[in-house]
Amino acid sequence: MVPGPPADPVFIITNKNQPRKRPPMTETPSATDPRVYMVHGQPATARVKGDPAAGDAPVLVLLHGAGLDRRFWRPVFDDAAITTPVIAFDLPGRQGSEGTAFTRISDSAAWIAAALKAAGVRRAVLVGHSMGTLIAMETALLLRGDDAVTVDRLVLLAPADVMAVNDALLQQTLNDPAAAQAMMDKWSYGIPDGPHCAEARANAADAPAGVLHADLTACNAFGSALDLAAAISVPVDVVVGEADRMTRAKQGRALAAAFRHAEVTALDGVGHMMLHEKPEPVLAMLRRAVGVISPVV
Template structure:
């Protein structure tokens, strides 16, 4: 389990697959309160034939550290890790907050991004009424209850309850300081007026039942992208684990196009 020290944090990551495989490396970035194992299905599939890197963001999963106040801070963590691994050019795949990190990185380092995939992500944070109310009372309820409410509504109706409970437990292990600080960072995130500057082929995959970041918000962002492909799947906000095979197939088609 390799680790990398950067700016007061220890990042745990995986770097697998052939160095001389098909195409540039894939870099997977998870979302808020999640960890790198959201990408298990994609990792197992793509690492057979190309290099794949994924990490636990600072304060998440098996990584330590806090202090990231902006999405830009997390993007620079990713860049620092890729510099350490001598990965110069890559395909970015980001889920939710990871998609925000990916767009931020692509704007700051356009020469390094060959393609980009945004999974259940948006260019400007706008909360639905239900999410807004939940966040407004976040300081008034026990932390574990707050996390549970967020994760529960992230899945489409009918998803197995025991699996949802396992993700609630994993998310609740993320330190409260990290969770609430990065909530504020996401609330301030807004690159909607700049996404037209991202001139790389981009795939946007979204869940039709996403209550966290509704599909209409993704479509608003997609209009500004000069070269975007859109896929909407029958899932909620947690596409990588709700519909892992369908997401992997969409990535495969996009990467081979």
């Protein structure tokens, strides 16, 4: 028997169902094929749309969640209405970004800050999903007052005030990571047959050994994000899924209340993988964040 979850957990296990086999996820070759930058002396890969180093337009900087990589953000790259430059890095330890996956959010934030400078980004709208929301907040504070990169805004998809991880799940990411991922899948989708859910599952299933454990360790060790949120002065958009059982909507609202300037958008019936379950309202939010007029539906 798996021990009962703590009160209001973020990630929990409910049973020991076996993982489903899934085909590997691939990217469609396009003008946004990955680019390689040198970050802290090692190659780092990113999918790029447009030129993040050209002009004064804000760049959408996409920060993926635990056990994922740049492929998570394909719906954003495919949105023709987003005409500003877009960049999505693979954090170390996955795809072509060399190094070991970090076990501290602060290390990921320092890496992202260096990566933005390597890519020539001068103005950034930081967009994070789940673990990526913690990285976005840390990066925003790290770059406050920086002469090279200005953070204009944050967009936080499925955030939480505390991103605690069930002990049984954390242990299973070591003992049987495929089964751990299968358990997370059961809690990740409010609309399991959403338009991009199959590829999101494939992306999660393709995580290299040790990555999911490192990422969840980082989330679990971070503790409360409320003090961090209170220190952030730029505008923040918080998007919560009312059917999210990983980072619950009330946790996202609690975090939003700690910011100085935050707006909350709630998506009915939508779970943790909101971009893949119901992409249009999320894409509309991103368009608005970079000045493309589009109603949030």
